[in-house]
Amino acid sequence: MHDLVQDLIAAGASAWEDRPALAHKGARLSYGALNAAVAAVAAGLLDLGLGRGERVAVYLEKRVETVAGFFGAAAAGGVFVPVNPLLRPPQVGYILRDCAVRVLVTSPQRARGLADELAACPDLRCVVVTGPLPENLAPKELAPVVARALSWEEMLAAAGPAAPHRVIDTDMAAIMYTSGSTGSPKGVVLSHRNLVAGARSVSGYLENNPDDRILSVLPLSFDAGLSQLTTGFCAGAEVILLDYLLPRDVARTCAREKITGLTCVPPLWVQLAEQDWPNDAAASLRYFANTGGHMPKPVLERLRAIFPQARPYLMYGLTEAFRSTYLDPGEAERRPGSIGKAIPNAEILVVREDGTPCDPGEHGELVHRGALVAMGYWNDPARTAERFRPAPGRESGLPLDEMAVWSGDIVYKDEEGFLYFVGRRDEMIKSSGYRISPSEVEDVFYKSGLVSEAAALGVPHPRLGQGIVVVASPADGGTLDTEALLDACRQKLPRFMVPELIAARDALPHGPNGKIDRARLKQDFMDTFADIPLETRHG
Numbered sequence: 001m002h003d004l005v006q007d008l009i010a011a012g013a014s015a016w017e018d019r020p021a022l023a024h025k026g027a028r029l030s031y032g033a034l035n036a037a038v039a040a041v042a043a044g045l046l047d048l049g050l051g052r053g054e055r056v057a058v059y060l061e062k063r064v065e066t067v068a069g070f071f072g073a074a075a076a077g078g079v080f081v082p083v084n085p086l087l088r089p090p091q092v093g094y095i096l097r098d099c100a101v102r103v104l105v106t107s108p109q110r111a112r113g114l115a116d117e118l119a120a121c122p123d124l125r126c127v128v129v130t131g132p133l134p135e136n137l138a139p140k141e142l143a144p145v146v147a148r149a150l151s152w153e154e155m156l157a158a159a160g161p162a163a164p165h166r167v168i169d170t171d172m173a174a175i176m177y178t179s180g181s182t183g184s185p186k187g188v189v190l191s192h193r194n195l196v197a198g199a200r201s202v203s204g205y206l207e208n209n210p211d212d213r214i215l216s217v218l219p220l221s222f223d224a225g226l227s228q229l230t231t232g233f234c235a236g237a238e239v240i241l242l243d244y245l246l247p248r249d250v251a252r253t254c255a256r257e258k259i260t261g262l263t264c265v266p267p268l269w270v271q272l273a274e275q276d277w278p279n280d281a282a283a284s285l286r287y288f289a290n291t292g293g294h295m296p297k298p299v300l301e302r303l304r305a306i307f308p309q310a311r312p313y314l315m316y317g318l319t320e321a322f323r324s325t326y327l328d329p330g331e332a333e334r335r336p337g338s339i340g341k342a343i344p345n346a347e348i349l350v351v352r353e354d355g356t357p358c359d360p361g362e363h364g365e366l367v368h369r370g371a372l373v374a375m376g377y378w379n380d381p382a383r384t385a386e387r388f389r390p391a392p393g394r395e396s397g398l399p400l401d402e403m404a405v406w407s408g409d410i411v412y413k414d415e416e417g418f419l420y421f422v423g424r425r426d427e428m429i430k431s432s433g434y435r436i437s438p439s440e441v442e443d444v445f446y447k448s449g450l451v452s453e454a455a456a457l458g459v460p461h462p463r464l465g466q467g468i469v470v471v472a473s474p475a476d477g478g479t480l481d482t483e484a485l486l487d488a489c490r491q492k493l494p495r496f497m498v499p500e501l502i503a504a505r506d507a508l509p510h511g512p513n514g515k516i517d518r519a520r521l522k523q524d525f526m527d528t529f530a531d532i533p534l535e536t537r538h539g
Contacts, residue, residue, distance in 0.1 A: 002196055002234070003168075003169045003192065003193075003196065004074065004075075004167060004169060004173070004192045004196070005071065005074050005173050005174075005192050005195040005196055005199075005230065006038055006042075006071045006072075006074045006075040007196070008196065008199060008230060008233040008234050009021065009031065009034055009035050009038055009071055009233050010035050010038075012031035012034075012035070012233055012236050013031040013032045013034070013035035013036075015031075015236060016031050016210060016236050017030060017031055017032035018030050018031075018032060019031055019210060019236060019238070020238040021033075021034045021233065021238060021239070022034050022064060022067060022238070022239055022240075022241070023238060023239070023240045023241065023257070024062065024063055024064055024240075024241040027064070028238075029064065031236070034067070034068070037064070037068040037072075038068055038071045038072045038075050039072075039075065040068075040072070040156050040159065041068045041069060041071075041072025041073070041075070041076075041155075041156070042072045042073075042075035042076035042162075042164055043076075043156075043159035043160065043161065043162050044072075044128075044155040044156050044158070044159040045072060045073060045076045045078060045103060045155075046076050046159070046162040046164065047155075047158055047159040047160060047162060048103060048125075048126050048128075048148065048155065049125070049126075050073075050076055050077075050078050050102060050103060051078075051102070051165070052077045052078070052165035052166070052167070053077070053078065053079055053165075053171065053172055054078050054079065054100075054102040054103075055078065055079045055080075055081050055099050055100060055101045055102055055103075055175065056069065056073035056078050056079065056080050056081065056101070056102065056103045056104075056105065057080075057081040057083050057095065057096055057101040057103070057104045057105070058070060058073075058080060058081065058082055058083060058105045058106075059083040059085065059087075059092055059104065059105070059106040059107075059110055059114075060085060060105065060106060060107055060110070060130065061085045061107075061243050062216065062220060062241040062242065062243050063130070063241065064241075065105065065130045065152055066220060066241075067220075067229060067241075069105045070082065070174070070220075070226075070229075073103075074167075074173050074174070074192070075164060076164050076165065077164045077165025077166065077167045078102075078103075078165075079172045079173060079174060079175060080173070080174050080175075081095065081099060081101060081174070081175045081176075081177075081187075082174070082176060082220050082221035082226065083095055083177070083221060084177075084219055084221040084222075084494065085110075085219070085221075086219070086494035086495060086496065087494055088491075088492055088493065088494065089113055089114050089116070089117045090117065090492070091185070091494075092114060092117060093114070093117030093118070093120060093121065094184065094185065095177050095185065095187070096117070096118070096121045096123075096124060097120065097121055097122075097123070098184075098185075098187060098378065098379065099175050099187050099378050099379070100123035101121065101123060101124055102123060102124065102125050102126070103124075103125065103126045103127075103128060104118075104124060104126070104127045104128070105128045105130070105152070106127065106128075106129060106130070107129065107130050107131065108129050108130075108131045108132065108133070111127060111129050111149075125148070126148045126149070126150070127148075127149045127150075128150060128151070128152055128155050129149070129150070129151050129152065130151075130152045131151060131152070132151055133149060133150070133151060167192065168192075169191065169192045169193040169196065170191050170192070170193055171191060171192060172189055172190070172191060172375065173190055173191055173192040173194070173195055174189075174190045174195065174226075175187040175188065175189050175190070175378050176188045176190060176221065176223060176226070176319055177221070178319045178435055184437075185437075185440075186377045186378075186380060186383060187377060187378030187379070187380075188319045188320055188374050188376075188377060188378075189374055189375040189376055189377070189378050190322070190374050190375065191374075191375055193371060194322060194371070194372055194373070194374055194375075195226075195230055195322075196230075196234075197345060197370075197371035197372055198227060198230065198231075198322040198323055198372050199227070199230035199231050199233070199234035200234060200344075200345070201323065201343045201344045201345050201346065201372070202227055202230075202231045202323050202343065203231040203232075203234045203235045204344050205313075205326055205343060205344060206231065206261065206287060206289070206313060207287075208231055208232065208234070208235035208237050208261065209235055209236070209237065210235065210236035210237060211237070211260070212232070212235060212237035212238070212260045212261050212286070213237065213238050213240060213257055213258055213259050213260050213261070213284075214228055214231075214232045214237055214238070214239050214240065214259070214260070214261040214262075215240050215242060215250070215253060215254060215257065215259045215261070215262050216228045216229065216239050216240060216241050216242060217242050217244060217250055217262070217263075217264060217268065218263065218264065218265065218433070222292075222433065222434075223317060223318075223319045223322050223323075224263060224265075224291045224292065224315075224317060224323075224433075227263075227322065227323065228263060237261075240253070240257050240259065247268070247271040247272050247274070247275055248275055248276075250262075250268075250272060250275075251272065251275045251276070251277050251278065251281055252278070252281075254277075254278075254281035254284070254285065255277075255278035255279075255280040255281035255284075256280075258280070258284040259281070259284060259285060260284055260285060260286040260287070261285075261286060261287050261288075261289070262285060262287075262288045262289070263288070263289040263290070263291060263315075264288075264289075264290065264291075265290070265291060265292035265293060265432060265433030265465075266290060266292065266293045266294060266295050266296065266299070266433070266463075266465055267293075267431075267432045267433065267463050267464050267465065268433075269290060269295060269299055269303065270296070270299050270462075270463045271463075272303075273299045273302040273303055273306070277306050277307075282306055282307050282308070282309070282310075283309070285307045285309070285310040286309075286310060286311070287310055287311045287312070287313055287329075288303060288307060288310050288311075288312055288313070289312070289313040289314070289315055289326075290312070290313070290314050290315060291315040291316070291317055291433070292430075292432075292433030292434075292465075293430055293433060293465035294337070294421065294465065295314055296462065297336050297337075300312060300314075300332070300336075311329035312329050312332050313326055313327070313329060314326065314327040314332065314338070314339065314340065315327075315339075315340075316339035316340070316419075316421065318368070318405065318407050318409070319374070320368075320373070320374045320387060320388070320405045320407070321346070321368040321370075321372045321373050321374065321405045321407075322372045322374075323343050323346075323372065324342065324343065324346060324348060324366070324368050324372075324407075325339045325340045325341055325342055325343060325348055325419055326339075326340045326341075326343055327339060327340030327341075327418075328340065328341075331418070335414075335418050337420055337421075338414075338418045338419060338420055339411070339419045339420065339421050340418060340419060341417060341418060341419065343372075345370055345371055345372070346368060346369070346370035346371070346372055347368075347369050347370055348366060348367070348368055348419065349366070349367040349368075349369065349391075349392060349393070349404075350362075350364040350365070350366060350367075350411055350412065350413050350419070351364050351365055351367055351392050352364050352365075353365075355392035355393070356392070357392075357393070358412065358413070360412075360413055360414055360415045361412055361413075361414065361415075362412060363410050363411070363412050363422055364410070364411070364412065365406055365407065365408065365409065365410060365411075365425070366407045366409045366410075366411045366419070367391070367392060367404050367405065367406050367407065368404060368405045368407060369391045369402065369404040369405075373388070373403060373404060373405050374388075374405070376388050386406075387405060387406055387407075387408070388403045388404070388405060388406075389403065389404065389406050390402065390403065390404070391403070391404035392404070408424055408425045408426050408428075409421065409422075409423075409424055409425075410422040410423050410424065410425060427518060428458075429456065429457070429458030429466050429468055430458060430465050430466050431458060431461070431464045431465055431466045431467065431468055431496060431497075432464050432465070432496045433465070434496050434497075436458070436468070436496070436497055438455070438456035438457070438458075438518075439456075440493075440497065441456040441468060441470060441489070441493065441497055441499065442454045442455065442456050442470070444485075444488055444489055444492045444493060445470060445472055445485060445488075447488075447492075448484070448485060448488045449475060450474065450475055450480070450481055450484060450485055451472040451473060451474060451475055451480070451485070452473050452474065452475050452476075453472065453473045453507075453508045453516065454470055454471070454472040454473075455470065455471050455472075455508060455516045455518055455521055456468055456469070456470045456499070457469045457470070457471065457518060457521060457522045457525060459522060459525045459526055459528055459529065460526065460529065460530070461500070461529040461532070462529065462530075462532050462533070463532065464500075467500040467501070467528065467529050468497070468498070468499040468500055468501075469499060469500065469501045469502075469503060469525045469528060470485075470499045470501070470502050470503070471503045471504075471505055471508060471521050471525075472485070472502060472503070472504060472505070472508075473504070473505050473506060473507050473508055474504065477506075479504075480502070480504035482502040482504070485502055486498070486499070486502060500529070501525075501528060503525070508521065509521065
C-alpha cells in the first residue's frame with residue numbers, strides 16, 4: 001500500500017527490484033537502485049539537520065539527482081520544491097525566500113549565478129552542488145547565513161543511519177510554484193495524498209503497466225511533468241528523462257527507447273507533428289496525451305496518422321488539483337474540442353456565481369472536488385480563500401466544510417456531461433503550456449525606465465495557444481525602444497515569458513476605474529498571429 005509519495009518507488013523495489021525505473025542519457029537505475037538512492041538522499045538531508053516539513057528546493061535540469069532529490073526530501077519527512085530550470089536568478093530567489101527553503105540542491109553553474117540572490121535568503125542553511133564546489137564559490141560567497149556548502153557526493157558520504165520524521169498522508173509533500181494573477185508566483189502546497197491519489201487516478205485511465213516506457217519531456221516543475229514520474233512509478237513503468245534541444249530529438253528518443261507513452265503541451269505537439277518519425281517510434285507508442293491547452297484539430301489528425309496504433313488522451317488540469325479531466329480516446333472524433341469528463345476519484349462541477357449547478361450548454365465556473373484538491377497557497381491566506389472555497393451542493397447537516405478548487409476557468413457541459421473549455425475569468429496568459437502573470441512581464445518593462453505604461457496580453461496563437469503581446473507607451477513622450485525592451489526581457493525572463501510582439505502606443509486606453517482597458521486593447525490584437533501557419537517552424 002503506498003500512502004506516501006516515496007512509497008511509489010519503495011513498492012516498486014519490493015515488487016520489481018531489478019526492473020528498470022529511471023533512465024537518463026543511457027544510464028539506467030532499477031527500482032531497487034532508485035529506492036536506495038532515495039534512502040541515501042533522505043539520510044543525507046537528515047544529517048544536514050533538515051526538520052520535519054522543512055523545504056528542499058531542487059533547481060536542476062532533468063537528471064537522476066533531480067528525481068532522487070524530490071523523493072529523498074519527502075522520504076526524510078521534508079517537502080520538495082521543484083524549481084523550473086528556465087527561471088532566472090531573481091525568480092529563483094523569490095521562491096527560496098517565499099517558502100523559507102532550508103536546503104538548495106543545484107548545479108555548480110547555477111549556484112554561481114545565484115550567489116547574489118542567496119545572500120538575501122535568511123532561512124537557507126545549506127547548498128548542495130551536484131559536482132565539485134567551484135573554486136570561486138566558497139560558502140561565505142554563497143550567503144552569510146549559509147552554514148554549509150558541499151557537493152552531492154559529500155552529502156551522501158557523510159550521512160549515517162537516521163530515522164525519518166514521522167509523516168502521514170495529509171502532510172505536505174511538495175510546493176509547486178505557478179504564476180499568480182497579481183504578479184508574484186503562488187506556491188501550491190500538495191500533500192502526499194494529493195500526489196499518490198493523482199498517480200493512481202492518472203495511471204489507471206492511461207492503463208499504465210510495468211511494460212510501459214514513458215518519455216519525460218515536460219519540465220518536472222510543471223504539474224503534468226511531475227505526474228510523469230508519479231504515474232510511471234505507481235505502475236512499475238520505466239521513465240526516461242529527456243531535456244531535448246530540438247523536436248527531432250524527441251522523435252529519435254521515442255524510436256531508440258521504444259517509448260510507449262508520451263505527454264506534451266500543444267506547442268510541442270505542433271512541432272512534433274511536423275517531424276519525420278521513424279517507423280520504430282510509431283510502432284512502439286501505445287498512447288499520446290495532451291495537456292496545458294487546446295490541441296488544434298489538424299495537429300491531432302496528423303498525430304493519429306503518424307501513430308495509427310496509439311490512443312490519444314486529451315487532458316485538462318490545474319496545478320491546484322493536479323489533473324481534473326480527460327477525454328476518452330474513443331470520443332476524440334465525436335467530440336472535437338472537448339476536455340472530457342472527470343478523472344477517476346474526482347468530481348467536476350459547472351456552477352453559476354451563486355454555486356448553483358449550470359444547465360447543459362450554460363457557461364459557468366469549473367469547480368474540482370476530491371482527493372486531488374491541494375492544501376492551498378503557501379503562506380497566502382488571502383489568495384487561498386479566493387480559490388479554495390467550500391464545495392457547492394453539500395449536505396446541510398455536515399458541520400465541516402469540504403474545500404474545493406474554484407478554477408477561474410469558464411466551461412460548459414453538453415447534454416451527456418462532456419465538458420468544453422471557454423476561457424478564463426482572470427487575465428492570466430496561457431502560452432506554451434505555462435500560466436503567465438501579465439504583471440510579471442510588465443514589471444520588466446517598468447523597471448527598464450523606458451516606458452510610462454505597459455500592458456501584457458495573451459492573444460490567440462496557432463502554435464503557442466496564446467502569444468504574448470505587450471502594448472507600451474514610451475517614457476517622456478519619446479520613441480519606444482523595442483529592441484532594448486526585448487533585450488531586457490531576454491535577460492530577466494525565461495524564454496516562454498518573452499513577448500512575441502511589442503507594440504508602441506502614444507497612450508494606453510483606460511476604463512472608468514482608471515485601470516488600463518485590457519479588453520479593448522486585446523480586441524485590437526486578436527488577429528495578430530492569425531496568418532502564422534501551423535507548418536511554420538518555430539525558431
